[in-house]
Amino acid sequence: MKIEWRVTLLFSLLGVLLFAGCSSSAKEAGEKPKKIRLDYAYYSPTSLALKKFGWVEEAFEKEGIEVEWVLSQGSNKALEFLNSDSVDFGSTAGAAALIAKDKGAPIESVYIYSQPEWTALVAKGDSPIKDVKNLKGKKVAATIGTDPYIFLLRALDEAGLSAKDVQIVNLQHADGANALLKGQVDAWAGLDPHMARVELESDGTFIYRNPDFNTYGTLNVRSEFAKNYPEQVAKVIELYEKAREWTVDNPDKAAKLLSEEAGIKENVAKKGLERNNFSQPVPGKEHEKAIAAAGKVLQTEEIVKKDTDIEKLAKELINSTFAEKVIKK
Numbered sequence: 001m002k003i004e005w006r007v008t009l010l011f012s013l014l015g016v017l018l019f020a021g022c023s024s025s026a027k028e029a030g031e032k033p034k035k036i037r038l039d040y041a042y043y044s045p046t047s048l049a050l051k052k053f054g055w056v057e058e059a060f061e062k063e064g065i066e067v068e069w070v071l072s073q074g075s076n077k078a079l080e081f082l083n084s085d086s087v088d089f090g091s092t093a094g095a096a097a098l099i100a101k102d103k104g105a106p107i108e109s110v111y112i113y114s115q116p117e118w119t120a121l122v123a124k125g126d127s128p129i130k131d132v133k134n135l136k137g138k139k140v141a142a143t144i145g146t147d148p149y150i151f152l153l154r155a156l157d158e159a160g161l162s163a164k165d166v167q168i169v170n171l172q173h174a175d176g177a178n179a180l181l182k183g184q185v186d187a188w189a190g191l192d193p194h195m196a197r198v199e200l201e202s203d204g205t206f207i208y209r210n211p212d213f214n215t216y217g218t219l220n221v222r223s224e225f226a227k228n229y230p231e232q233v234a235k236v237i238e239l240y241e242k243a244r245e246w247t248v249d250n251p252d253k254a255a256k257l258l259s260e261e262a263g264i265k266e267n268v269a270k271k272g273l274e275r276n277n278f279s280q281p282v283p284g285k286e287h288e289k290a291i292a293a294a295g296k297v298l299q300t301e302e303i304v305k306k307d308t309d310i311e312k313l314a315k316e317l318i319n320s321t322f323a324e325k326v327i328k329k
Contacts, residue, residue: 033229035066036236037087039078042193042262044091044217045254045273046113049243052257056239065232074173074191076145078220082107088225089236093147094215094287094317095294100145101317102295102304108226108319109218111237112287113244115277117211118192119148121155124180125203129187132159132208138186139167141176147215148173148189154213154297163301180204192272193262200268215294216280216287230322237326241281248278282323288314 038056040047050056057067070087072078075096081087083105090107092100097109121140123129129138132155142149149168156162171179173191177198180188187207190198198204219240226233247254251273258269280286288311295310304310 031228032063032065033088033225033232035068036060036089036232037068037070038089038236039070039072039081039087039091041072041074041078041091042258043074043116043118043191044113044219045258045276046240046243046247046278047091048257048261049246049254050239052261053243053246055242056236059235059239060232074143074146076143079105079107079145082220082222085222088222090220092218092220093150094218094291095150095298096146096215097218097220098291098295098314098317099150099298099303101313102308106223107220107317108223109220109283109287109317110226110233110319110322111219111240112216112281112283112323113219113240113278114217115214115280116192116217117209117214117275118195118217118272119151119214120190120195120209121152121187121207122180122190122195122198122204123187123207124183125205127186127205129207132156132161135159135187135207136161136165137167139169139184140187140189141169141171141179141185142189143173143176143191144168144170146173146191148176148191150215150294150298151210151213152189153301153303154294155208155210157297157300192275193258193264193268196271196275197264197268200271201265212290213294215290216283218283218287226319226322233322234326237322241327244278244281247273282327283318283320288318291317 040051051069075092078090078092079100082090142152169185173194176188177194179185181202255266255269255273259266292310292314295304298304
């Protein structure tokens with residue numbers, strides 16, 4: 001398991017070395033970038049609204065700045081894009097960003113797009129597995145490097161188990177859901193909206209839920225971009241705020257948008273959105289604490305280095321300065 005993890009992480013983080021010092025958007029401080037590249041993700045409803053309504057394009061058109069969108073299918077993909085200089089802004093879970101930061105990824109978490117309960121451990125309705133301890137010796141699907149994977153590790157740790165006690169099958173989120181339904185794995189560390197679909201349409205059952213083990217949804221920016229283009233970073237956060245407010249004010253329309261973008265039914269989209277709290281957009285101490293708590297388990301599993309100062313790393317990851325200037329509480 002550790003070998004598989006390290007190989008996967010090695011390839012996902014190679015961009016840190018390959019692209020260091022040769023960023024396509026690196027300019028002298030104070031200059032404007034020619035293009036701003038953002039990701040959007042089904043697990044980040046606000047990003048869908050931002051992309052749908054063209055607010056970013058509208059805001060930067062007068063500055064002559066192009067806008068490019070890239071779909072992230074999970075935190076692991078968003079981090080790959082950030083590390084390879086394929087995007088300037090990437091949407092991830094906070095703990096996933098912490099792992100990447102520990103491996104040298106030059107990123108900062110500058111905005112909280114939601115506080116979700118987007119992951120839980122799921123089995124089929126007729127499964128004999130009823131709790132985490134029943135997972136010993138079983139196959140569990142999870143996307144390595146994402147919040148569901150980290151959630152699984154924390155749940156195992158709480159139950160007195162570890163990754164060595166189960167067979168973790170590394171599948172992207174949607175593929176993990178399909179593997180569960182086909183009986184190819186015994187359980188799945190799920191992610192909304194796929195998890196809501198399994199729950200509502202396929203008699204999925206929760207083995208274990210714990211909102212506190214879900215780390216926050218963080219919008220991350222490449223440190224180089226943040227240093228060179230602080231005004232543009234602030235503007236992107238301002239636009240994310242516009243999308244957040246629209247999502248909060250229009251839950252039915254937001255569910256319809258998620259349904260259309262993700263190719264899921266509206267009731268499934270609504271279920272997923274219900275598990276999101278959009279009230280804390282400014283990153284701060286509570287986010288550092290939640291991410292650091294996840295980091296302790298990651299350190300036990302040797303995913304985060306043994307000699308890493310977790311609290312210090314979390315502080316280095318969370319950068320609240322941009323959001324504090326833009327968002328008036």
